[in-house]
Amino acid sequence: MGSNVTSAGRPARAVSVLATAILTALPLAVGLPAAQAAPAGPGAAAAAEPRVDLRVLVVSDGSDSTEAIASELRSQGIPYTTVDLTAPSRPVIDEAFLSDTVDGRPRAKFQGVVLPNDDPFGSAASTELAALKAYEATYKIPQVDAYTYARPAVGLRTPDDGGYAGVLDGFATRTTDAGKAGPFGYLKGQVPFEDADAQVSEAYGYIAQPVANPPAGATFTPYLDAAVPGSSARGSLVGEYAHDGRRELVVTFAQNRYQQQFRLLARGIVDWLTQGVHLGQSRNYFSVQVDDVFAPDARWDTANNCTPGDFDCAPGVPETTPIRMTEADAAYAAQWQRERNYRLDMVYNAGSGEEWKYEHGGVDALADRLLADKAEYRWVNHTWTHPFLGCVQDTSVVPWRCSKDLFGATRWVSRSEITSEIDKNHAWGVARGLDVDAAELVTGEHSGLKSLPQQPQDNPNLAPALAATGAKWVASDNSRESVQRAVGSALTVPRYPMNVFYNVGTAAEETDEYNWIYTSKADGGSGICETDPNSTCLPAPLPTSTGYASYIVPQETRTALGHALANDPRPHYIHQSNLAEGRIAYPVLDKVLADYRGFFADSTPVVNQRHRDIGREMQQRAAWQRALDAGSVTAYRIGDVVTITSPSGVAAPATMPDGTTTQLSDGTKEFGTRYAGRVSEWATAQSPGAVVTLKLPTTA
Numbered sequence: 001m002g003s004n005v006t007s008a009g010r011p012a013r014a015v016s017v018l019a020t021a022i023l024t025a026l027p028l029a030v031g032l033p034a035a036q037a038a039p040a041g042p043g044a045a046a047a048a049e050p051r052v053d054l055r056v057l058v059v060s061d062g063s064d065s066t067e068a069i070a071s072e073l074r075s076q077g078i079p080y081t082t083v084d085l086t087a088p089s090r091p092v093i094d095e096a097f098l099s100d101t102v103d104g105r106p107r108a109k110f111q112g113v114v115l116p117n118d119d120p121f122g123s124a125a126s127t128e129l130a131a132l133k134a135y136e137a138t139y140k141i142p143q144v145d146a147y148t149y150a151r152p153a154v155g156l157r158t159p160d161d162g163g164y165a166g167v168l169d170g171f172a173t174r175t176t177d178a179g180k181a182g183p184f185g186y187l188k189g190q191v192p193f194e195d196a197d198a199q200v201s202e203a204y205g206y207i208a209q210p211v212a213n214p215p216a217g218a219t220f221t222p223y224l225d226a227a228v229p230g231s232s233a234r235g236s237l238v239g240e241y242a243h244d245g246r247r248e249l250v251v252t253f254a255q256n257r258y259q260q261q262f263r264l265l266a267r268g269i270v271d272w273l274t275q276g277v278h279l280g281q282s283r284n285y286f287s288v289q290v291d292d293v294f295a296p297d298a299r300w301d302t303a304n305n306c307t308p309g310d311f312d313c314a315p316g317v318p319e320t321t322p323i324r325m326t327e328a329d330a331a332y333a334a335q336w337q338r339e340r341n342y343r344l345d346m347v348y349n350a351g352s353g354e355e356w357k358y359e360h361g362g363v364d365a366l367a368d369r370l371l372a373d374k375a376e377y378r379w380v381n382h383t384w385t386h387p388f389l390g391c392v393q394d395t396s397v398v399p400w401r402c403s404k405d406l407f408g409a410t411r412w413v414s415r416s417e418i419t420s421e422i423d424k425n426h427a428w429g430v431a432r433g434l435d436v437d438a439a440e441l442v443t444g445e446h447s448g449l450k451s452l453p454q455q456p457q458d459n460p461n462l463a464p465a466l467a468a469t470g471a472k473w474v475a476s477d478n479s480r481e482s483v484q485r486a487v488g489s490a491l492t493v494p495r496y497p498m499n500v501f502y503n504v505g506t507a508a509e510e511t512d513e514y515n516w517i518y519t520s521k522a523d524g525g526s527g528i529c530e531t532d533p534n535s536t537c538l539p540a541p542l543p544t545s546t547g548y549a550s551y552i553v554p555q556e557t558r559t560a561l562g563h564a565l566a567n568d569p570r571p572h573y574i575h576q577s578n579l580a581e582g583r584i585a586y587p588v589l590d591k592v593l594a595d596y597r598g599f600f601a602d603s604t605p606v607v608n609q610r611h612r613d614i615g616r617e618m619q620q621r622a623a624w625q626r627a628l629d630a631g632s633v634t635a636y637r638i639g640d641v642v643t644i645t646s647p648s649g650v651a652a653p654a655t656m657p658d659g660t661t662t663q664l665s666d667g668t669k670e671f672g673t674r675y676a677g678r679v680s681e682w683a684t685a686q687s688p689g690a691v692v693t694l695k696l697p698t699t700a
Helices: 064-076 127-139 177-181 260-274 327-340 350-359 365-372 415-431 462-469 507-518 547-564 585-599 611-629
Strands: 051-053 056-060 080-084 099-102 105-108 112-115 143-145 164-167 172-175 190-192 204-207 219-227 234-243 246-251 288-293 345-348 378-381 473-477 490-497 572-575 634-638 641-645 652-657 661-664 667-670 673-675 678-683 692-695
Touching: 056 064, 064 080, 064 112, 064 260, 099 127, 105 127, 112 127, 112 260, 127 246, 143 260, 177 219, 190 260, 190 585, 204 219, 204 234, 234 260, 246 260, 260 547, 327 365, 327 585, 350 365, 350 415, 378 415, 415 462, 462 490, 473 611, 490 611, 507 547, 547 585, 611 652, 641 652, 652 692
Parallel strands: 051 105, 056 080, 056 112, 112 143, 143 246, 288 345, 288 572, 345 378, 473 490, 490 572
Antiparallel strands: 051 634, 099 105, 164 204, 172 190, 172 219, 219 234, 234 246, 634 641, 641 692, 652 678, 661 667, 661 692, 673 678
């Protein structure tokens, strides 16, 4: 698999602009005919149907736009090879690099080509550019120009000829009828360009109209367009230029992998590039787990800027009133789910609920309501009473530290205590008919797993306890550990913490704590944002009366929706306190779902998986990526037949046109499940060492 950018963090704010006009255009091909004799040309024999390997060539200059497409390929699990134009020892792109002959059959080594622009080699006379053009024309290989200047060489008028050049922040673009009938059919139409910060230019590009008199046989088809400022005309931002026997996807705006507009368009760009036939698959995931159900949560002290009961307050700070859902909150949660056609995962602490019930006269209307509506939710074990399951904490200091024995060794919570906490909670749920699976587990505060800086290793008693209780998928905090890993026989499931805090019940409390974390000391905050390299400070404290709705909700929506659009199955988690009192989680969840459903057609629903399925998805992806990195995957298309070989025991993700079938030893079966206008699945061979053979529909 080729190199690609893996840096995480905040979206890049400033996007570079091409400094010079580019001289010639490269075209692109969309559909390889199902049954077609190979045309005469470089490396091809006219008598044989060519073999086209399911691998993409990415020619990169290191620009954000090219790397964004490469990151999408990697995310989906699509094999690609990178040629770094800045590397002195890079291979030369010539006929031998692009094609050869296998078993007497001409082979195209790449099913699609991604270039930084239409002429990245700096000269229209480049032999490498000539080799690419000949290769693409011979084998009908599509080409994407990741970001190019609008001009006649790519089928467009220049921006000063009835178009626009400049900042695109906040522009309302839309997919055209051709775009919706083609690669962007999974979108409803609107593709707004983000304007996350009014003080920073985030996107730059060119809106241009197709040339009035294209060369003979050439056509330009806009797929994404926008109104030209100051005019009634509309111009292209993404379009297909067909000419000289080739087809080229012309993108005339700069983009990076984090921007919402790219995330909305990325699926279609890849689908167009691969003609809808490729390894890998993609879904838009959004799962929300609600921790501490049945248990009360501690409350933020707005006067002392700490949370009494959670070891971060100085001695003598009085306890605050805990936050716990009511019967009415539970009824609202069930009704909210029904109205949104969405299901939450209730991550529960039954022992804490039993303690509450005992302390309140044996009555718990909340538990009664949740249990009455139990079938409305998915349920996940969160241990009996939510204890810390790592080292034995010494809370006599702030922050806490791990206790030591007389010999200086770390004291650990025992295996028996961990096992008891898991087993008792699971048994309680089973006895009450909850949809709970012993394989799924979320420990309190993700404890038991390593927790820096105080606890740099897992509790050695955790893995044996997980094995003894049958726990196979244990939650971890994605902000600490973003990669799935083994804990004995179990695997972690990294979860995204939402910035809707566990220790607040109202919007004012949330905003107060947010200000404490994200404002400078000079503005009355903690100053953490000034010392943490992964954080930034607010320019001024948010008003506690309006800051949640005006700032925090849009910020959290943008973050969560960005995860959903990035083919990322990791779940998000909040706490039961966020469904209580002010019910402050709902504005964020509502906006995520509403924005999503406003963008996507019904063929592309949000995928809401439960804990174990997310874990399996991540496990399969990791195995697939290892196979790609090891070069042990082979996949190619000959006419309307696709052949895939992967290591024994490694399922191969594949995306194909609707109507594709899988060849079985005794017949065929329909391939994949439908999503976004295609079908896809994790395909496995019928026997170890066998290949997966797919038959494409004749129209593909």
